[in-house]
Amino acid sequence: MRARIAWFIILTLLTSMLTIDNAAPGTIYVDDDGPADYTSIQDAIDAAQPGDEVYVYEGVYQESLIINKQITLRGENKRAVIECAPQEHGITVTADSVHIEGFTITFPSEGYYGIELNDADNCLIKNCNISSGYGGIHCYRGEGLTVMGTVCYETSYGISAVGLKNAVIRENFFIGTTRGIDFGSDTRNNTFFYNTFLGNIQDAYDESSDNHWNYNNVGNYWEKYNGIDEDEDGIGDTKYPIDPVEKGNFDYYPLMEPYAGIDIFPPDILELTAHPQIQVPNGSINITCVIIDNVEVNHTYINITLQNGSFLNESLKRVGSTDSYYYNVTFAVKGIYYYYVWANDTNNNSIKSSMQLFVVAYKPQANFSYSPPDPTDLDTITFDASASTDPDGTIENYTWDLGGGTVKYGKIVTHKYTENSPPIYTVTLTVYDDDGAWDSMEKSLFIANVPPVANFSFYPDHAVVGQNVTFTDSSYDPDG
Structure with a gap:
């Protein structure tokens, strides 16, 4: 019964469709059939400015992409298909804060990956399908990566990493791989939860002792897990060992059923910064951040404590249809100004950032x-x-x-x-x-x-x- 439920969820995930974003400033469109801005994804990436979005319509694109600037690359409903060229990665990322969402990537050659991240920080890979080849996603160094809602199907490796730190791997599916997760001994403080492992020869291999295979009392679903759940809370009563066993890694809260998609996750607020952090009186201060959610961000606000003790509470402005938000403000009164950002999603899960500051002086x-x-x-x-x-x-x-x-x-x-x-x-x-x-x-x-x-x-x-x-x-x- 558990296996039938799991495979039904996978088939639903693989065929699910997303709504198309509306046109917005800073968006470049790609359609292999025309008449969009470009017929080549790489040409659109080359023309984009940092912060732009490249939106790719349904079609099959036989390209190997290089992303060397901060952009959002968004595919139409996973029907934008990238067929990897022989002996090349599907997408190579060398810039920080790159977002990739909504693509199907197929046929990575032996020794190559659907997505290769090379020393890139704070990147996001969301709602992608990678199948039928050597590797799904490979990360060389870097930190702050988030991979969510992504399917690695019939690849030798699902997600592999060397030197990666502070990544979040959640709500992904690893199906029919030789090794679903492969993390090296120099990886640190990476967290895995709500992932589903089905039909893999080896589900996960973690040579580090500094990663975490559960979060907030929630782990992952392992088809090979044979523990029981006497209290029927959906969490197995015994821990699940991660290979190699001598490293002492465990999922202490293995799920009894695959994650069913009930949204309990608040948005993530990333890269919150004031530019400049010290500004002269009446000078403009630009506060920017990236806000992502596994479903959709709903409302965003910034709260600033003023010098008289009162508060300014305003909505953030969104940059087109990207995940970037900003707020511009000026103050004449000198002093330290404390601020935070609050956001919720369409399921009313909310989050508040840590307190930050800028100075007018x-x-x-x-x-x-x-x-x-x-x-x-x-x-x-x-x-x-x-x-x-x-x-x-x-x-x-x-x-x-x-x-x-x-x-x-x-x-x-x-x-x-x-x-x-x-x-x-x-x-x-x-x-x-x-x-x-x-x-x-x-x-x-x-x-x-x-x-x-x-x-x-x-x-x-x-x-x-x-x-x-x-x-x-x-x-x-x-x-x-």
Whole structure:
């Protein structure tokens, strides 16, 4: 019964359709039959500006794509099919914050993948089908990847990774693969939950001991799991081991049935940043973020605490039909402004970001000198920040990072480097003014080694032939 339910869900997933997004500024359209902006996906990617969306209509595209800029690549209802060229990846991603959604990718060659991410951070792969070939998705380094709602079907590898950190792999299906998940020993803090593993030779292989196979008391569905659920809460009563067993990885909350698609996930708020973080009075501050959801984002708001203690609460603006949002604001009153972003989805799951800040003020200017100018590991060095200034107030704090884990405070500080390894230390001064603004200056400091002094004596002073002479070493090293 469990297997029949699982396969029914998979067939439904593979044939499900999505609604087509409306046209929006910053969107480039691709249709292999015309008459869109382009008939080639790669041509559209090359023409796109960072932040644009490339929307691909239904069709079969025999291309190998390279994405080297921050864009959203969106396919029509998984009916936009990318057939991988021989000996090439279907999509290669080398830029941060790339979003790929709604594609079917087929026939990756031996040693190649439907999607290859190379040292790319904060990327999203959503609602894709990858089938009939060597590899589904491969990640080389990078962090912050999210893969959700994606099917890897009859591939040698579903998702594999080397050096990947802080990724979320959720709500995906691995069907008929040789190895569904393959994560190397240098992967860290990656989380897997609500995934379904069916008919694989090996479901998962995790050589790291620092990944997580469940989240918030929810794990994954494993067809091979034979545990029981006495309390009928939908979670198996015994843990499920992840290969290789000697690494000690377990799914502690294995699901008794495949995830049925009931949406309990709030949106994710990513890359929340104020540009610039310190702005002069009446200057424009642009607050940006990326908000994604496994179904659809509904409402988004920003809340800013004002200097009089009241709050500004406004809707964020969306960039076309992308996952990017922004809010522009100016303030005349100087000070520290705290803000957060709140969002919910169409199923009313909501989330609030952590508190962030920006400062309205005229920045101070950090500056310092040190003496002696060519220090050795015998010298006590004086660091002097008296040349630092603040155009509209006073500097309240001087923080020195002297390297090697040493931090000191004050306008003038002293320090002695007892070792000259490494010979170059990075010294950073950060000054904070009375408005909460800050500035930093960094200098590289070379600490010279004092060489040893060679010396010796001998006796007698005037030896003759045949007489024994005694030599005595009196060499020394002043700093070692």
